[in-house]
Amino acid sequence: MASPSRRSGERRSTSRLSARPYASSEVTRLLCVGAHVDPAFSDAVIRELVSESDRFVAPSFGFDVLPVLGHALVARQRRSRRRVVVILSPLIPVFLFFFGTMAFAIGVALWLWATWAAICAERLVALHILTTDLADPRTSRDRHGFDGRIPVHPMLTAYDCDRINREQDSGSGLVYYSGYDPFIGAGIRRNSSKFPILLNKARGSLAVSLDGRPGLDDAAEVEAFPAGEIFEYVQERLEATLKDEGWGDQQIEGLDISRRWYRTAVGPERPESPADVSSSSQGGERYDSAREYLCVRIGSWGQEVVSSAFINFDVKGRTLYTEFHRYVLPPLNPAYRAADRLSPEITDGEVCLIAGESVLRMVREAVEAVLLLVLLPYRLWSLVIKRDQPSLEGEVSLGIELPGKKIDAFDYGARTSIRELAHAKEYQHFFQSVDAGKYGDIIERRFLEIVIDFLEKKGMDTGEFRARQATILNYGMIQTGGGTISNAGQMAVGTDASASAS
Known part of the structure; x- marks a missing residue:
């Protein structure tokens, strides 16, 4: 739930701020890798820093939040584009069904091909980012490797970058926390x-x-x-x-x-x-x-x-x-470091392997897309019914009933740090x-x-x-x-x- 204090008018241009000393650290690089290989982690980063931007940012130690947020936004954008193609492609055979059996068969083939192509292309783009922009600069040789730059994304504005830079400072100042434990980010x-x-x-x-x-x-x-x-x-x-x-x-x-x-x-x-x-x-x-x-x-x-x-x-x-x-x-999820074992160049064998694996994923996501389209009217109706119901996320619950009164309070404290979301079990x-x-x-x-x-x-x-x-x-x-x-x-x-x- 967004609070009334959000000032959308101050969100104008994309920032290129990257002045923090830990912007190009090893932990920052591994967290950026995690944003591309772990969808749950990247969604959590965006939710904590952008979706509920009125919450304060937890102090960071040994890493910079901004490059991680930038890569999380880029990774979600890439996956969203793939998802749009996968969800809309079943409409191709539905449209061609009215032009005869042969057209319908061609439509089914186009549907499966579009689903496969979207999955394969998304995975190849992710692999390219991991082996170039996020490569370990100590072993990248002729590749430039990770240098702490913040990817450009419309949702990462100058206002957000300035706010996050000031609030993530681990050196001094005041920490606003949410919940019972005040030492947010310590593990x-x-x-x-x-x-x-x-x-x-x-x-x-x-x-x-x-x-x-x-x-x-x-x-x-x-x-x-x-x-x-x-x-x-x-x-x-x-x-x-x-x-x-x-x-x-x-x-x-x-x-x-x-x-x-x-x-x-x-x-x-x-x-x-x-x-x-x-x-x-x-x-x-x-x-x-x-x-x-x-x-x-x-x-x-x-x-x-x-x-x-x-x-x-x-x-x-x-x-x-x-x-x-x-x-x-604790240390980071070991899956994030596994990306360092990728070969520097994308070989023909790796492309063939990704293409083959995309066939298996194509079947699963094609079935999910059909089910989603079938259930779409029900989900739209549910959204219409709940449209006027206020969201309680982030609101302060008193545990009592006050007839005719609404408690206008919000918890702005930091709930967790990005580093804590990525630690190993x-x-x-x-x-x-x-x-x-x-x-x-x-x-x-x-x-x-x-x-x-x-x-x-x-x-x-x-x-x-x-x-x-x-x-x-x-x-x-x-x-x-x-x-x-x-x-x-x-x-x-x-x-x-x-x-x-x-």
């Missing part, structure tokens, strides 16, 4: 750790009160600090330890650290563009408030496997509350899974150490935080959002208890 959540730390003065001795709490002297006033101070310190130290302090060639590649705000976008009008919203006074505990997170991303395997961590701090009642959420974006290599966990562990270990350093610089007690650090790192014990506790290591409970591997 699958691995685990979360959330715990409060009492902000007490560092103890001068090991003596404690009978109930295990620090004495009055140990709980003396400490220097107060805002949550923004620890945000800045952790970001600064993470950038230094993960980027600058590596030995020789041991620096982590594909690292991105930024601070972002996350909020919903439900209302009668589309909110301001994320780039135009001030981040000041965004916090709070309201339905329309935003919450800030430190976003740490590491892209490995050519940016195909992305490990992400989202960190938040809050200081309430002399208590430091920390959140650490780990996400992993499982890892293709064992080492991809290992590396995804490795980088997440590195981020978590550094994060815990940096928080301890910050507290020690403030002269605060770190005993409780160190105990929790040992639990997480040594035993793999995580409390998830649902309240369950999972333990990846050995655990013993009670006095003199011990645990050993069986």
Whole structure:
């Protein structure tokens, strides 16, 4: 359902914008390949970015959305033209039926030939695009290969390109999300750790009160600090330890650290563009408030496997509350990379093979076209009946009835990212899974150490935080959002208890 805020008058000319640093990346190229070989993926791309263009675009990391959208539009246009020929070609024998039996037989032959020719031509054009415009530039030799250019298409206008370029920026700003999970584009959540730390003065001795709490002297006033101070310190130290302090060639590649705000976008009008919203006074505990997170991303395997961590701090009642959420974006669908095994030139044998396969597809699509024409009156009548019924897609449902009133609200938040639509169901290599966990562990270990350093610089007690650090790192014990506790290591409970591997 399109919302009233769409400004069609601003859609004029096709844009050639391609200034993003990831426009010609390997992930961008593979996603463009997927737009041509996977109709379901290309339709989903168009639906998320064009059909419902009032929705915000999810942040992209390691790829550029615009070339993918351009190729998805071109691929759908090519398939639509083939579909039109296949659907209309059965009308040829119907028309020639009135001119005699011989004319009808010729009409049937023309129908089958037109269906076969449309299917064969569409597949040959797709193969040509895959072996030239989308070829791997590292191995294309005399072919120019993929260079990140955006295909020209009437639906890809300057207004859309400018909007997508601003909203897909993964570096900073505000993210408008839809649904429950705010971290759109990060992939699958691995685990979360959330715990409060009492902000007490560092103890001068090991003596404690009978109930295990620090004495009055140990709980003396400490220097107060805002949550923004620890945000800045952790970001600064993470950038230094993960980027600058590596030995020789041991620096982590594909690292991105930024601070972002996350909020919903439900209302009668589309909110301001994320780039135009001030981040000041965004916090709070309201339905329309935003919450800030430190976003740490590491892209490995050519940016195909992305490990992400989202960190938040809050200081309430002399208590430091920390959140650490780990996400992993799995590699791309392996079918998209299979196109790289195509031969550079389209040989006569490949043309014959496509022609033969098109015969089998011709039979199936010819039958589908006949059934579609037979059922066409019923489908048209259904559309007439439902024409005046409002679409509920994207509208906010309250779950209650308000007689005589209509809730004029729309969810403008991003539902998913283009990269998430294309990921594989499982890892293709064992080492991809290992590396995804490795980088997440590195981020978590550094994060815990940096928080301890910050507290020690403030002269605060770190005993409780160190105990929790040992639990997480040594035993793999995580409390998830649902309240369950999972333990990846050995655990013993009670006095003199011990645990050993069986």
